[in-house]
Amino acid sequence: xxxxxxxxxxxxxxxxxVTADGLVRTCPLGDAWFALGDRPPxxxxxxxxxxxxxxxDAAAAILREARAPLVHGLAGTSCEAQRRAVALAxxxxxxxDVGAVAAPAIGWSTATFGEIRxxxxxxxxxxxxxxxxxxxxxxxxxxxxxAMIVVDSELTATAEAAGVFVEVDDDFEALWALRAAxxxxxxxxxxxxxxxxxxxxxxxxxxxxxxSLVRDLARDRHAVTLGLRAGNARGxxxxxxxxxxxxxxxxxxxxxxxxxxxGEHDAELVVAAEVATVTVGSRVAFATAADxxxxxxxxxxxxxxxxxxxxxxxxxxxxIEDVLAAIEERL
Amino acid sequence: xxxxAGGTVYDPANGIAGEVRDVCVQDGKIVADVPAHARTINAxxxxxxxxxxxxxxxxxxxAVNAARKLSPEEHRGDVVERTEIMRAGTGGTVPSxxxxxxxxxxxxxxxxxxAATPPLAARHTLAEIRDxxxxxxxxxxxxxxxxxxxxxxxxxxxxxxxALAWYLRSTGGYGVKLVNPGGVEMWKRxxxxxxxxxxxxxxxxxxxxxxTIAGAVDDLGLPHPVHVHCNNLGVSxxxxxxxxxxxxxxxxxxxxxxxxFHAYGGKPxxxxxxxxxxxxxxxxxxPELSADVGQVMFGPAMTMTADAPVSATLREITHGxxxxxxxxxxTGCGIVPFAYRExxxxxxxxxxxxxELFLLSRDPWRLVLSTDHPNGGSFLSxxxxxxxxxxxxxxxxxxxxVNGKAMKRTVLLDDLDREYTLEEIAIIxxxxxxxxxxxxxxxxxxxxxDADITIYVDDADREAMFAAPRHVFKDGHQVVEDGELRxxxxxxxxxxxAEYDDxxxxxLEKLFEARYSVQFSSYPVREPWLLEPARTVAAR
Numbered sequence: 124x125x126x127x128x129x130x131x132x133x134x135x136x137x138x139x140x141v142t143a144d145g146l147v148r149t150c151p152l153g154d155a156w157f158a159l160g161d162r163p164p165x166x167x168x169x170x171x172x173x174x175x176x177x178x179x180d181a182a183a184a185i186l187r188e189a190r191a192p193l194v195h196g197l198a199g200t201s202c203e204a205q206r207r208a209v210a211l212a213x214x215x216x217x218x219x220d221v222g223a224v225a226a227p228a229i230g231w232s233t234a235t236f237g238e239i240r241x242x243x244x245x246x247x248x249x250x251x252x253x254x255x256x257x258x259x260x261x262x263x264x265x266x267x268x269x270a271m272i273v274v275d276s277e278l279t280a281t282a283e284a285a286g287v288f289v290e291v292d293d294d295f296e297a298l299w300a301l302r303a304a305x306x307x308x309x310x311x312x313x314x315x316x317x318x319x320x321x322x323x324x325x326x327x328x329x330x331x332x333x334x335s336l337v338r339d340l341a342r343d344r345h346a347v348t349l350g351l352r353a354g355n356a357r358g359x360x361x362x363x364x365x366x367x368x369x370x371x372x373x374x375x376x377x378x379x380x381x382x383x384x385x386g387e388h389d390a391e392l393v394v395a396a397e398v399a400t401v402t403v404g405s406r407v408a409f410a411t412a413a414d415x416x417x418x419x420x421x422x423x424x425x426x427x428x429x430x431x432x433x434x435x436x437x438x439x440x441x442x443i444e445d446v447l448a449a450i451e452e453r454l
Numbered sequence: 455x456x457x458x459a460g461g462t463v464y465d466p467a468n469g470i471a472g473e474v475r476d477v478c479v480q481d482g483k484i485v486a487d488v489p490a491h492a493r494t495i496n497a498x499x500x501x502x503x504x505x506x507x508x509x510x511x512x513x514x515x516x517a518v519n520a521a522r523k524l525s526p527e528e529h530r531g532d533v534v535e536r537t538e539i540m541r542a543g544t545g546g547t548v549p550s551x552x553x554x555x556x557x558x559x560x561x562x563x564x565x566x567x568x569a570a571t572p573p574l575a576a577r578h579t580l581a582e583i584r585d586x587x588x589x590x591x592x593x594x595x596x597x598x599x600x601x602x603x604x605x606x607x608x609x610x611x612x613x614x615x616x617a618l619a620w621y622l623r624s625t626g627g628y629g630v631k632l633v634n635p636g637g638v639e640m641w642k643r644x645x646x647x648x649x650x651x652x653x654x655x656x657x658x659x660x661x662x663x664x665x666t667i668a669g670a671v672d673d674l675g676l677p678h679p680v681h682v683h684c685n686n687l688g689v690s691x692x693x694x695x696x697x698x699x700x701x702x703x704x705x706x707x708x709x710x711x712x713x714x715f716h717a718y719g720g721k722p723x724x725x726x727x728x729x730x731x732x733x734x735x736x737x738x739x740x741p742e743l744s745a746d747v748g749q750v751m752f753g754p755a756m757t758m759t760a761d762a763p764v765s766a767t768l769r770e771i772t773h774g775x776x777x778x779x780x781x782x783x784x785t786g787c788g789i790v791p792f793a794y795r796e797x798x799x800x801x802x803x804x805x806x807x808x809x810e811l812f813l814l815s816r817d818p819w820r821l822v823l824s825t826d827h828p829n830g831g832s833f834l835s836x837x838x839x840x841x842x843x844x845x846x847x848x849x850x851x852x853x854x855x856v857n858g859k860a861m862k863r864t865v866l867l868d869d870l871d872r873e874y875t876l877e878e879i880a881i882i883x884x885x886x887x888x889x890x891x892x893x894x895x896x897x898x899x900x901x902x903x904d905a906d907i908t909i910y911v912d913d914a915d916r917e918a919m920f921a922a923p924r925h926v927f928k929d930g931h932q933v934v935e936d937g938e939l940r941x942x943x944x945x946x947x948x949x950x951x952a953e954y955d956d957x958x959x960x961x962l963e964k965l966f967e968a969r970y971s972v973q974f975s976s977y978p979v980r981e982p983w984l985l986e987p988a989r990t991v992a993a994r
Contacts, residue, residue, distance in 0.1 A: 126975060137976045202581060203983070213542050226523040230775040230789070235574075236971035237782025238642060263971065316644050338776065341766070345644050347780065364522045365514075365551045365582050368529035368544030379533035379542045380550075382526060421577050421981060427516055427779070429577035431976055 127435045130199065130398075130415045131156035132257045133352035133425030141435040150258035159398065162410045165440050169406050175441055175449060182392070182403035183453035189390035191376070192217040198356035199395030201420025201432055204444040205355070205362040208394050211451040213375045217392070218383045220372035221359035224327060225382070227334045234319070234347040235426040240264045242345065245315035248273045249322040249333060250294065251351050254280035256323075260351075272308065294325070298332035302339050317345045324350075349426055358423035392450075394443060401446050409446045412438035420444075455480050455488040456930065461497030461909060464880040465504065467889070467898035471877040477502055479905040482929035486901050497909055500924060503880045505564030505906030506836075507897050509887035510681075510711055510746045511827040513554050514582035514591065515571045517758045517787045520777050521548040521828075524789060525756065539942045541587075547756040547791075547828040555587035556942065557834065559933050562908030562923040565888070565896050565948070568593040569631060569681065569711065569826075570760050572781040573600075574972070576625035580984040583947060588933050590906075590989075592891070592948035594681050595625055596760050596785040598632030598663060599639040599656075602965035607658050607666045610961075615670035617962060619954035622676075624978035626949045626985050629678035629891075630671050631711075633760040634685050635663035638786040641763040648685055649722075651698050660685050661702050668706040674952050675994025677892020679707035679744075687764050690720035693729035700736055700743060709890055712748020712826040713737075714808040726803055728864045730810035738816045744890045746824035749808035749839055750801065751831030752856075755792045758829065762786030783969040794831070802857035804830075806864040812843055813872045814865075818881040819889060836883070837920035843874040844916045879920075892991065893948065905930035947988040 127139040131152035140147035146157055166178035173181075186192050194212040197205050198221070205221075212219035239246070246266050252275070253260040261284065271285035274297070282288040289308060291297040301309050312318055318340055320333060333348065340346035364370045367380035374383035393402045399413035412418045417438035423429050441449075456479040463475050478488040512518050522529070528546030534553050536542040543553035558566055566589050571579040573595040583591045597603060597618065606614050618630055636655035640646035643656070651661040668680040684699045686692035696716040700708075710716070719727035737743055757768055762778055765788020769776040777789035794801040808830070815821035823840075827833040842849045853866055861867055874882070888897020895904045907927040913919035926934035933941050963974045970977070979985060 126973075128976070137973050206581070206585065210541070213536055225526060228775070230524055230777045232776075232778035234642075234780035235782045237969060238780040240971060241782070241969075242643065341645075341778065343645070345642065347778070360523075361516075361519055361578065362581075365519050366541070366543070366585060368522050368546070368548075368550045369526055370523040371526075375536075375542065378535045380544055381530065381533065419981065421581065421984070423578065427578075428574060428781075428972060429581075430972060431577070431981065 125433065125435045127433050128415055128422065128430050129153040129156060130354045130422065130432070133354060133356060134257050134259055134263060135422055135424040135430050136259055137430045152258055156398065157416060159413055159416065163408070165410055167408045175446065178407050178409060179446070179449040179453055182407045182450045185390050185404045185407065186215045186217065186392065186450070187454060191388045192390045192392065193388035194219040194392045194394065195222070196394040196396040197221045197359040198354045199398055200355065200443045201414040201418070201422055202355065202358040202362050203420045204394070204414065204442065204447060205359045206366070207444050207447040207451070209363055209366045211447050214451050214454045216376050216378070218372060218374045218388065219363065220383065220385060221363050222356060223360040223370050224330070225371035227330050229331065229334055229338065231334050232337055232341055232347045233349060233426065235428050236263060239319050239347070239349065242317045243319045244270060244317045245311060246271050246319045246321060248281055248285070249320055250275055250325065251321045251323040252279040252281045253321065253351060254284055257351055272311070294329040295332045298329065298336050302336050312340060315344060320348045322348060322350055352425035355422035357425050357427060361423050394447070399443070401443055410440065411443045411446055412440040414443060418442040455492035457488050457492050457494045458497050458502055458907065458909065459494050461500045461502035462912070463502045463899065464876050465899040466877055466881045466885040468900045477899055477907060479927065479930045482905050484899050484901055484903045484905050495925065499912060501876060501910040501912050503908050504884045504897050504899050504903070505908050505926065505928065506562050507884045507887040507891070507893070508563055508566040508824065508833065509822055509891060510569045510824045511566055511833060512569060512758055512829070513566055514551065514568045514586060514593070515579035516575045516779070517570065517789065518548060519582070520779060521756050521758050521789050522550065524775055524777055525791060540939065547754055547832050551582050551585040552587060555589050555945065556939055559588040559926055559928065560939060561833065561836065562910070562926050563589065564906035564926070564928050565590045565893065567628065567891065570594060570596055570633065571627065572596050572784045573621050573625045573627065574781055574784055574970070576627065576979050577984060580626055580947070580979060584984065587942045587944055588928055589945045590948055591945055592628035594629045594631035595621055595627040596633055597621065597630050597667060598635035599785050601639070601783040601969045602962055604656060604658050605965055607662055611666050613958060613961065614666050615673045616954040616958035618667070618670050619674055619952035620958050620962060622950050622952050623954065626947060626979055626988070628948055628950050629676060629681055630667060631681045631683070632663065632667060633683040633785065634687065635660045637685055638760060638762055641786055642780045645766070647763045650695065651685065651702060664699060664702050668703050668708055672706050676950055676952060677991050677993065678890065679709050681709045681711055683711045683761060684716045687715050687761055688767070689722050690718050690724050690726040691722050692716055692718050693733060696733060697736060700740065703743070704740070705742070707742050710743065710745035712824060712830070713745045714748040714750065714804060714811060717807050717811065726800060728803060728807045728810060730807045731814060731865060734811055734814035737821060741820070744820040744822070746822050747808050747811050748824055748826040748830050750794045750804045751825055751835040751839060752794050752796050752801070752805065753831060755794060755831050756789065756828040757792045758789045760785045760787055762788040764788060765790050768792065782971060796856040799857045799860045802860035803863055805856065806861055806866050809842060809849070809866060810864050813870050818878045819886040821882070822886040822890065823882040837917045840879055840920045841915070841917035844879065846871050846873050944987065947985065949988050949990050951990040951992045953993070
């Protein structure tokens with residue numbers, strides 16, 4: 124019972140109350156995130172219930188025998204557990220992939236929620252549908268529908284809430300055209316004193332085009348971007364970057380970090396792909412205590428702001444961090 | 455127990471300048487003597503100094519990490535392999551956390567101050583410090599563009615001290631940093647800035663911010679005075695703003711960050727000139743002030759600053775990578791990779807101004823070494839900088855190689871033949887920074903000091919000597935032996951203990967709601983694993 128931070132999406136709303144009567148201020152994603160439901164036994168090997176130690180032994184054996192192990196997932200856990208996951212990947216000579224793409228080669232301009240809330244004059248949602256994926260974002264950023272433009276390939280829920288919807292097929296072309304053209308949208312961008320682009324996942328080329336456009340705009344007005352992210356995906360990217368120097372997938376096979384191609388692997392350790400789980404290959408599964416519900420820690424909101432994860436409920440299960448440490452010890 | 459026997463000891467804080475004597479260690483501290491059976495290291499012919507203390511560097515936190523993400527090409531070329539005692543990592547101008555700790559230790563540095571953390575991001579900085587082994591680390595919190603504090607400056611300036619103490623206690627911070635006070639807030643409002651201390655800017659003038667916060671830090675009796683990055687960094691003619699800042703601070707203690715970047719004559723927009731002599735003279739005459747130089751070193755650098763408008767200017771010079779990151783209610787951030795070139799007039803002038811400041815300084819205790827790592831160059835370039843200061847012939851050769859027009863604008867060609875002594879180097883790299891930081895247990899080898907000790911093989915090539923200490927001890931543990939890393943335990947957080955009146959909390963809570971996007975109750979860092987192990991240094 125008490126205050127909580129919701130890990131249902133990258134908004135990481137830290138104003139949630141857990142009361143005897145239920146949750147206060149959660150959205151549907153949050154309600155689902157807090158509902159842990161019936162959970163399987165703590166540790167299983169081949170479907171059989173075993174001790175945590177026995178399962179960790181089996182997990183370590185799988186990782187030791189693998190030639191190209193892969194560690195991934197990680198958005199659903201704390202920075203503390205992510206830190207442990209990087210250590211484990213390093214010890215196992217594995218590839219670790221937190222789902223992030225390498226940072227845009229030309230750089231980027233960004234701002235935290237409070238800056239956007241208090242300064243934005245025009246907010247462009249580029250392939251972003253926060254009404255569905257980040258349900259409290261519009262409320263938290265207090266964006267006026269008249270200041271919203273949605274650019275997407277189809278009419279989204281966010282587009283329905285916005286003043287303007289612009290349909291695009293080819294993102295790169297559309298963004299590149301905006302840098303030069305005198306379209307209505309280009310004019311509106313240039314007329315605003317503070318422009319924000321909120322975007323969903325972008326491929327490398329589209330990201331380059333978007334950040335180039337923002338950089339152009341930033342010469343004569345304030346212009347920033349905010350990428351929509353899941354849970355603590357931003358934290359995973361940050362932890363990996365400070366421990367290795369790289370944000371994208373990292374390969375430790377040679378004993379030092381280098382950028383990895385996404386490709387083949389012969390064993391995988393999946394951390395928190397579903398809430399409070401660690402699985403190793405198809406044989407070993409842990410159902411842990413849940414970070415942010417039963418385990419305290421920290422997480423990075425999608426704008427980079429670190430927030431505390433609280434533990435309003437108690438669990439006797441080990442945390443993800445504990446499980447990862449137990450596996451690493453046995454490597 | 456340990457006896458470092460027969461070394462030539464430089465311990466300026468205790469008046470020891472090159473005496474052959476023993477240094478004894480027990481339980482992590484310097485002691486007067488140890489029994490005969492204690493381990494003995496023969497330091498005959500070697501130079502013994504306290505561990506290095508870096509008063510101003512950027513090693514941890516969101517800006518540093520953004521720079522890491524921005525520069526994968528640097529990391530590809532400089533990798534560190536995992537060993538029994540080392541985590542893997544990468545180097546370049548902005549190394550990964552583990553590598554940062556190892557490389558500082560290998561350089562003989564045992565204490566480092568991260569000079570610019572948005573207090574809102576304290577958890578991030580603390581988590582990186584936790585992953586930065588060996589060295590003790592402190593961080594300064596950015597308060598020069600803080601909106602709740604601006605509101606208090608307008609309405610209840612007497613309570614600013616309580617607010618500062620609250621922010622320090624809530625974050626685990628060590629001191630208060632001002633960066634371009636008022637100007638960064640104007641930048642976030644729409645690419646503005648302030649250009650003089652009396653610009654109205656965000657409803658308070660830079661002068662009000664300086665006076666109120668410097669006074670509040672003095673009132674609180676913090677061990678380190680207010681740490682100021684002046685307005686108009688890098689702008690030709692900015693020495694006037696710097697002098698105005700120093701005069702405004704007069705009577706209060708203050709530390710000026712990287713004054714090299716604030717020592718330019720000329721007209722805004724025009725070619726800079728050196729005004730180092732004027733600033734050096736002012737500092738010489740004002741014992742309440744200290745500064746670090748912010749020397750630029752030729753080669754690659756990574757400019758990263760809370761002074762985001764400066765980065766936008768640099769972007770237009772390099773046309774290369776650029777990051778901007780606005781933090782609500784507190785600060786901005788800009789990052790631009792950079793390279794200083796010998797033949798470039800401006801770069802050579804900046805290099806020359808840094809050397810002028812060092813060579814004209816009459817009090818090494820108050821003008822200490824920094825490159826504003828990695829802004830003026832990596833901390834790995836300190837040994838070369840030490841050689842430039844100690845070796846006139848080496849320096850003069852360098853002066854001949856760099857842009858001649860720039861050198862003519864300095865006094866470096868006017869028989870400036872000073873050579874720093876080993877004692878003076880010990881002051882500008884350990885004893886002085888420790889004193890300006892108020893770290894009583896650091897930067898000296900007197901009884902009761904932390905047994906952070908660096909032992910060098912005396913070598914006429916001072917760059918080689920300082921680049922590779924023979925032995926380094928941290929808290930009495932040998933971390934470097936024969937130039938190799940041997941132990942890599944955690945360092946500790948150095949934080950300040952400042953008291954405040956609890957009635958500031960409801961006041962701040964009200965100011966928070968309209969300005970932050972996190973709950974007031976989420977703000978203070980309470981996670982023990984982020985705050986331990988730590989040492990709290992009490993305010994006076």
